Amino acid sequence: MVKDTMGQTRTHTEATLAQATEVAGSVFNSPFSRRIFFAGMAAVTGSVLWSSISQGTAGAQSGGSLEVGRGMADMTGEPWGAGMNGYAVLEQSSIGLQRRQYARSFIFVDPNSGQRVVHCTADVGLMFQSIHLEVLRRLKAKFGDLYGQHNVLLHAQHTHIAPGGTSAHLMVDITVGGFRPITFEANVSGIVDSIVRAHDDIQPSDITLSRAEVHNASVNRSREAFDKNPQEDKDVFPEGIDPAATTLHIHRGDKTVGFINWFAVHPTSNGHTYRHVGTDNKGYAAWATEEALGVDHQHPENAPFVAAFANSSPGDITPNLGLTPDSGPGVNSMDSARIIGERLMGGIAGSSDIPGISGGGVSGIYRWMDISNQQVDGKWTPDGKPGKTSPAILGAAFAASSQEDGGGEPLLGFQEGERGGTPWVEQVGKVVVPPQMHEIHDPKEMLLPVGFIPGMLQQVFPFYIHRIGGLVLISHGFEATIVSGLRLRRVVAEALNVPLDTVISQGYVNSYGHYVTTPEEYSTQNYEGGATAFGRNQLPAMQQIFHDLAQAMHEGKEVPVGGPAGDLTGLIPPAPGANPWMDIAPFGKKFGDIVQRPGVVTSGKNATAKFVGANPNNNLRHGEGYLTITDEDGVVVANDSSESTLITFANSWGSTTVTVSWNTAEMKPGKYALSFRGDSKSIGGQLTPYEAKTTITVV
Structure with a gap:
């Protein structure tokens, strides 16, 4: 604990935030007030679970018990014409940009053993083996064997409004229209850049693990299923949610320089009809925290603070508090994402200090396993009988999608179980599906036997356990419900003999295999x-896998690691329109010409500018971005990532119109300069930069 200038006792993190914002002034490059920021920090309860700092005091001076590096990079995909991962709605393709996507990486190094682990939280919907393996190839070319399958964790925070088309398995890419090479390269290069920057930033540091509770930011979207669990499981989550917000803070001396926060909630505040690229509630929380702490998101390579809002086990947890799509606490989906994001920000406020928990250094164990072909011991099944898994079969309820968050195709008539199911699929399944599949999958209404078609869906997955100081992190490629995550954590905690609260289960890591209940x-x-x-025995199979890994880790034994399939x-065909031939300016116009000037606007109203542009996918302009708005002193007040800006592209027969909307809330009266940069493509493929400029007068 530390005391501020008024003598008030506060946590180390809260004090660091306060010190930063006392001198922040110009760092808020969008209308985002200190009052709003600190509202998100209020009313949480929590404790410090583990600290590497001497005497367990987060504010103490220390030479650093670990070495830690932090890095951040732009990884924005195609803001026009790209299908989005998450809702599986073909009509949801990108038409613009609300906030850029970022990769936030941390590298934790044990200076005694030399062991290290990379944790990257990426602003994408899903993480795939294709991205994982390509990132590893590029890291190997630069660092040799320092980073590899054993110690690089790429985690998707799971926004549903980011460009997709980056899986190497057809079942996922088919829902977004095909493979998109431009977005794939953007994601991979951004992740690699963030890891390289984290590597270059490695220096002595301390870490603290804290736990808080966050309420009114989530609700169980499948309560009927949750209630089927034994009472001992339900008693852990009396509200049907997991309120735990666990945060790993990184300190250097008396200063906090970053954190990773895990909290279980879907980033689905923005529904399936929202088509501007963005990062939803978790992305907002990360951006807003960093903005308040002096990060210039146009230059992420210089970020003085990195705030990663990761996910844990959000499989049955939604931010749509009304249990229908777009029913968050705000007046619209963007407002809801902001409000939920601010409530998530409250989860970083670790509170009172308690005795430290034993454990330190960095270590890990992993193994690739074919989850489609597991013999499961009766120890792990509810009825005590041995069980099996089988190649993937997706049910009619999968095709219905989550009817609380949206997605799917309503006209097809598929329903979730609590809404009556889809009887005709069940009847067909009784006739065409072999009896042995019924033994494994009943009562699923078996619709899509994708596991029997090579390349459709990943079936061989990596499973990881890592210790980082007092934190035990288990990683896999699935969307676990909160009770599924609880059971995985219990298995590992018991095998390693560590407190349950220090064990986190995170999905969406290095792979994707849909859900686990x-x-x-x-x-x-x-x-x-x-x-x-x-x-139905998928979770017991995973419990068995993680138990064996944890036991081997505890006993210091090696395991056969296997490899990916x-x-x-x-090889998957590129999506139509993924590579536009050329850009055409309307007759009598040139790229960058103003079509509509914003003129004079009253403070708090939206200023709108339109101009002749080009396909933004020609050059994604990582880093500085497309848009900058400056005041009369040349200070940047808004850009691509600001909460106040929205960029929309309209394309017709090769001609593109760009519309920039800027909310002038909290802007002082005066003149502001708007600059939009892009690149046009000639028929030969040559890119030519252009810039559109206009002035906005705020009164």
């Missing part, structure tokens, strides 16, 4: 059960 939840066949692709990277 408990066998009890599976019986309801809501969306999550229908998307549990490998049968092949994928279709580069």
Whole structure:
């Protein structure tokens, strides 16, 4: 604990935030007030679970018990014409940019053993083997064997409004129209850049693990399935949510320089009809925290603070508090994403100090396993009988999508179990599906046997356990419900003999295989059960895998690591329109010409400018971006990532119109300069930069 200038006792993190914002002034390059920021920090309870700092005091001076590096990079994909991962709605393709995507990486190094682990939180919907393996190839070319399959964790925070088309398995890419090489390269290069920057930043540091509770930011979207669980599981989550916000803080001396926060909630505040590229509630929380602490998001390479808002086990947890799409606490989906984001920000405020928990250094263990072919010991099944998994079969409830968050195609008539299911699929399944599949998958209404078609869906997955100081992190490629995550954590905590609260289960890591529910939840066949692709014993199989890994880790034994199965990277056809031939300016116009000037606007109103542009996918302009708005002193007040800006592209027969909308809330009266930069493509493929400029007068 530390005391501020008024003598008030505060946590180390809160004090660091306060010190930063006392001199922030110009760092708020968008209308985002200190009052709003600190509202998100209020009313949380929590404790410090573990600290590497002497005497467990987060504010103490220390030479650093670990070495830690932080890095951040722009990884924005195509803001025009790209299908988005998450809702599986073909009509949801990008038409503009609300906020840029970022990769936020941390490298933790044990100076005694030399072991290290990379944790990258990426502003993408899903993480795929294709991205993972390409990132590893590029890291190997630069660093040799320092970074590899054993110690690089790429985690998707799971926004549903980011460009997709980056999987090497057809089942996912088909829902966004095909493979998109430009977005794939953007994602990979951004992640690699963030890791390289983290590597260059490695220096002595301390870490603190804290836990707080965040309420009114989430609700269980599949309560009927949750209620099928045993009472001992439900008692852990009396509200049907997991309120735990666990944060790993990084300190250098008396200063906090970054954190990773895990909290279980879907980033689905923005619904399936929203088509501007963005990062939803978790991305807002990260951006807003960094803005308040002096980060210039146009130059992420110089970020003085990195705030990663990761996900844990959000499989059955939604931010749509009204249990229908776009029913968050705000007046619209963007407002809801902001409000939920501010509530998530409250989860970084670790509170009172308690005795430290034993454990330190960095270590890890991993293994690739074929989840489609597991013999499961009765120790892990609810009925005590041995069980099996099988190649992936997705159910009718999967096709219905989550009817609380949206997605899917309503005209097809598929329903979740609690809404009556889809009887005709069940009847067809009784006739055409072999009896042995019923033994494994019932009562799933079996619709899509994708596991029997090579390349459709990943079936061989990496499973990881890492210790970082007092934190135990288990990683996998699935969307676990909160009780599924609880059972995985219990298995590992018991095998390693560590407190349950220090164990985090995170999905969306280095791979993607849809959902995992408990066998009890599976019986309801809501969306999550229908998307549990490998049968009702999928979770018991994962419990068995993680138990064996944890036991081997505890005993210091090696395990056969195996390897990935092949994928279709580069073989899946590119999405139509992924590579436009050329740009055409309207007759009598040139690129950058103003079509509509914003003129004079009253403070708090939107200023709108339109001009002749080009396809933004020609050059994604990582870093500085497309848009800058400056005041009369040349200070940047808004850019691509600001909460106040929205960029929209309209393309017709090769001609593109760019519309920039800027909310002038909290802007002082005066003149502001708007600059938009882009690149036009000639028929030969040559790019030519252009710039559109106009003035906005705020009164």
